[in-house]
Amino acid sequence: MTETMTEKESDLAALDHLERSAVVPVVSGLQAQGDLIVIPLPMIAGSVQVWPGAQWQDVPPAGIELLLSAVGGNPHTLVAEPGTCRWTTRVSDEDSLALGVFEAAAVVYLMHAEHGASGCAPGVYVVRRQRERDGSRMRVVAD
Numbered sequence: 001m002t003e004t005m006t007e008k009e010s011d012l013a014a015l016d017h018l019e020r021s022a023v024v025p026v027v028s029g030l031q032a033q034g035d036l037i038v039i040p041l042p043m044i045a046g047s048v049q050v051w052p053g054a055q056w057q058d059v060p061p062a063g064i065e066l067l068l069s070a071v072g073g074n075p076h077t078l079v080a081e082p083g084t085c086r087w088t089t090r091v092s093d094e095d096s097l098a099l100g101v102f103e104a105a106a107v108v109y110l111m112h113a114e115h116g117a118s119g120c121a122p123g124v125y126v127v128r129r130q131r132e133r134d135g136s137r138m139r140v141v142a143d
Helices: 003-010
Strands: 031-033 036-040 046-051 065-066 076-081 085-088 091-093 098-104 108-112 116-120 125-127 131-134 139-140
Touching: 031 116, 046 098, 065 098, 065 125, 091 098, 091 125
Parallel strands: none
Antiparallel strands: 031 036, 036 125, 046 091, 065 076, 076 108, 085 098, 098 125, 108 116, 131 139
């Protein structure tokens, strides 16, 4: 799938600096997009868990906004074909960075106007805020 195709399917547009004919990568491992990082749940299952009895929400083709960028910028949006992905924010995270977990039965896409799209292969993933070292302390990345 190309950037143009993901835009048409989701009705979310990327900024003009992105190459529309570029093939969107589909990754089954760790990937970052600005201030978010997507991690396969098995990689951090010791520190992040979905609550027992958590309520899940189906991800619609129009998407679910995962995080609005800093200073009111462009949101990070998870999009999927009907019936292929579900999302919950009912998680515990030892580092308090998790926004939620999604479970994908097919390829799903994380969309952002500045970063473009990235694909996630079928699997279960944790969506976390990224953090960075600022001198001797850690801080959340503001994109």
